[in-house]
Amino acid sequence: MTTSIRLLLVDDDPLVRAGLTFMLGGAEDIDIVGEAADGAQALTAVEELKPDVVLMDIRMPVVDGLTATEQLRARPGAPEIVVLTTFHADEQVLRALRAGAAGFVLKDTPPAEIVAAVRRVAAGNPVLSPAVTQQLITHVAGTGGTEDRQGRAQQRLAQLADREREVAVAVGRGCSNAEIAAELYMSVPTVKTHVSRILAKLELNNRVQIALLAHDAGLLDGGGDVG
Template sequence: MTVRLIVVDDDPLVRAGLALMLGGADDIDIVGEGADGSEVPELVDRHAPDVVLMDIRMPVVDGLTATETLRRRPDAPEVVVLTTFHADEQVLRAMRAGAAGFVLKDTPPAEIVAAVRKVAAGDPVLSPAVTRQLITHVAGNGTDARRPAAVRRLGLLADREREVALAVGRGLSNAEIAAALFMSVATVKTHVSRVLAKLDLNNRVQIALLAHDAGLLDEDGPT
């Protein structure tokens, strides 16, 4: 499969560098480039990309607003955000909006190429460890206000699905969840898919954030 990619960054040198490194991959086709988030809707309509590589900080419409707008569309492409920070409140907002992950601008070229491939295949590019780090560092703001709604949403899940959602929130991989809950990895994957569908979420990061908002990841919180 050839991945159709759009690169959006206000720095022409960054765009040129990304185009150079990504354009060298046989299975990635850069079909469009943009200098601001305001250009994203038209670019997506024109080029029908599979993935958008989106800078967070842009002068007119930032990448967060562009991501939120884009991910509300039917059949929206996946979004990977570009940032200079590991644990940034803006990265968290992008995850809540449905971005499939983030990469740092100083990430080695091979890892950025791998991230685009993973996202195009339907896999998030945040490892469980990075997910937990992100939540631990920046997820606390506004949690109390979000808690009642998060608890209600998780109430839609069956008991086993809720256990899996909690394990995802704690940063466990599918193999680790399988071992902890005495089920096969295939069964874990099935439960994760059901959780995503029932809660209308895009990826595991959003499951983790919802579990956090509900208070399930607090040391003394509900179980």
């Protein structure tokens, strides 16, 4: 028998939680193990219930979802987190992704897509496609960079070998593994190996964070040589 995905719902609106329970409760492979009304409750609930995935609202009282995401992802054995939001290009969404959230879904997303998102992150895949990642960076990140952030990003990327850095930049441009393979004349399995090495070397959670780091370093606009 397939093990169910343990899911924690976090939202300050009880009607939203009830709606999510109704939508997700029908999925045979998803087990809603608990609910929380704010980030503080979420931190406690994760400790007690050990969910695989947390569906996390951003704007909540007491402790907001962004702070809770940052604290949870800093813990060893952290659950995957999918951010719930009403805005698709929001600075807080970007901060949640930097903190290690696996992606975001809009609150008006069709039920089947929310179920699919939970399944994807439980399987270790980010919710966001490379193209959507690039769109988010374009809409939001253009106003948020600082010289300090760029310097830190360049230092981190300097740990990579030349080929790994090329792959990181391609991920940041929104290329799929197949597109990277064609562009850099390597096989798709080799691209996957490079991505895995990049994640391990830089202690990142997913390719969304690779894209954000490449952006921060200034590599997506032709600047910021880290070689």
